[in-house]
Amino acid sequence: MGALLMIFRSRTGQSRIFKGVLSGLLLTVFLPILPSLALAQEQQEIVCIQCHSGLEEKYSQPVKLWRSSIHAVNGIACNACHGGDPKDMANAMNPARGFLGVPGEKDIPAFCGRCHVGVTKDYLSSAHGLALGKGGPTCVTCHGSHLVRKVSLELISEKYCTQCHNFERAKLIKDAMLETELLIVAIDGRIEGFKNQGTDTGKLEQSLFAVRNRFHTLFHDVDVEKVKKESTQINGELKKIDNVLQGLDDARRKRKIAGACAVAGALLAGLLFHLLRKTYA
Amino acid sequence: MENDGRRNFLGICLGGLATLAAAAVSFPVFRYLAPRSSKVTNGKVTILEKDMPEGEAKFFEFAGSSAVLVRKRGGELTALSAVCTHLGCIVQWEKDKQDFLCPCHAGRFTPEGVVISGPPPKALTKIPFVVTNGTITVG
Numbered sequence: 001m002g003a004l005l006m007i008f009r010s011r012t013g014q015s016r017i018f019k020g021v022l023s024g025l026l027l028t029v030f031l032p033i034l035p036s037l038a039l040a041q042e043q044q045e046i047v048c049i050q051c052h053s054g055l056e057e058k059y060s061q062p063v064k065l066w067r068s069s070i071h072a073v074n075g076i077a078c079n080a081c082h083g084g085d086p087k088d089m090a091n092a093m094n095p096a097r098g099f100l101g102v103p104g105e106k107d108i109p110a111f112c113g114r115c116h117v118g119v120t121k122d123y124l125s126s127a128h129g130l131a132l133g134k135g136g137p138t139c140v141t142c143h144g145s146h147l148v149r150k151v152s153l154e155l156i157s158e159k160y161c162t163q164c165h166n167f168e169r170a171k172l173i174k175d176a177m178l179e180t181e182l183l184i185v186a187i188d189g190r191i192e193g194f195k196n197q198g199t200d201t202g203k204l205e206q207s208l209f210a211v212r213n214r215f216h217t218l219f220h221d222v223d224v225e226k227v228k229k230e231s232t233q234i235n236g237e238l239k240k241i242d243n244v245l246q247g248l249d250d251a252r253r254k255r256k257i258a259g260a261c262a263v264a265g266a267l268l269a270g271l272l273f274h275l276l277r278k279t280y281a
Numbered sequence: 282m283e284n285d286g287r288r289n290f291l292g293i294c295l296g297g298l299a300t301l302a303a304a305a306v307s308f309p310v311f312r313y314l315a316p317r318s319s320k321v322t323n324g325k326v327t328i329l330e331k332d333m334p335e336g337e338a339k340f341f342e343f344a345g346s347s348a349v350l351v352r353k354r355g356g357e358l359t360a361l362s363a364v365c366t367h368l369g370c371i372v373q374w375e376k377d378k379q380d381f382l383c384p385c386h387a388g389r390f391t392p393e394g395v396v397i398s399g400p401p402p403k404a405l406t407k408i409p410f411v412v413t414n415g416t417i418t419v420g
Contacts, residue, residue: 118385
């Protein structure tokens with residue numbers, strides 16, 4: 001590489017070309033990762049994380065947990081929930097800058113509900129919500145406060161439900177939801193497969209998100225009959241997405257057949273040309 | 282003589298192959314340029330004007346997706362896609378506030394579909410409609 005540089009440097013005109021080519025190559029290599037570098041930079045700039053990361057366990061643990069959460073994956077940082085000014089160390093926790101701090105137990109549903117409005121409405125009208133402040137669960141009882149993960153049916157488990165009551169009723173709801181959940185997981189996997197192969201799956205992902213969200217809010221009602229009734233409708237919605245995926249599968253299969261025919265045709269044409277040429281020999 | 286016959290046969294075969302190849306290339310181009318079939322474009326929805334009181338919204342299925350027709354207080358009609366531009370949830374009409382709310386992440390839209398607050402990156406898509414003899418035809 002050094003010898004190569006010497007050769008290029010010996011000729012000023014070529015050196016300029018070399019620099020141009022090198023810049024182009026560097027840009028080609030680094031341009032795709034620039035947005036993620038910018039995002040990393042932006043996250044480092046949030047003073048909440050800078051300060052809390054260096055504090056004792058009680059105050060630094062939320063940062064650690066948040067880093068593995070779905071909120072972090074989607075760029076929802078501390079200030080999105082707790083308010084305050086994430087760019088000004090001195091006023092980061094100033095109530096005048098909208099700092100809310102940690103909500104009291106009764107305020108938790110409203111705290112989360114500023115974004116998750118639909119789920120909060122369902123929760124508040126359920127047995128869980130009606131027991132708010134009287135020993136009933138809040139959002140963080142099941143979802144956690146900082147390590148909030150993408151929800152699956154695994155959340156309805158003895159581990160969580162038996163914190164307050166026995167698992168019998170919850171199991172009934174879980175069983176009623178199982179078939180639809182498996183369908184959602186299977187469709188999600190297929191969409192991911194198409195996405196990895198370069199298919200534009202934006203609309204399908206949106207449709208599945210909407211259906212999954214509607215389905216998961218059902219649990220917040222804690223009503224087995226409602227789960228069963230709505231699951232039938234939701235399965236119909238999932239069937240529509242499944243049909244679109246089936247169409248993509250068919251199109252891909254047809255494309256493969258067409259490709260095989262094109263290759264076979266080209267080989268046959270080559271053979272025929274060869275034989276034709278021989279007739280002139 | 283024998284070569285002539287063989288040449289003719291091979292020529293016909295190659296001509297056939299070339300025709301097939303030309304057809305294989307032209308057909309997708311033609312299909313892309315040709316107008317859509319009536320099956321796709323005729324998916325119009327009709328709603329009676331008397332079924333749309335002021336301040337109310339009516340949700341319906343349009344072109345395989347959820348849509349909404351809203352009559353503002355004052356009488357003006359708007360037809361919109363009901364799919365939130367954030368993550369694709371279906372928005373809800375808040376009659377008391379006269380705006381749309383997405384239940385997933387609290388995106389809020391005006392009756393014209395313009396974003397008021399929340400994470401949606403753009404307005405709800407407008408859908409064309411006509412009103413004739415008391416019937417609203419969407420699409």
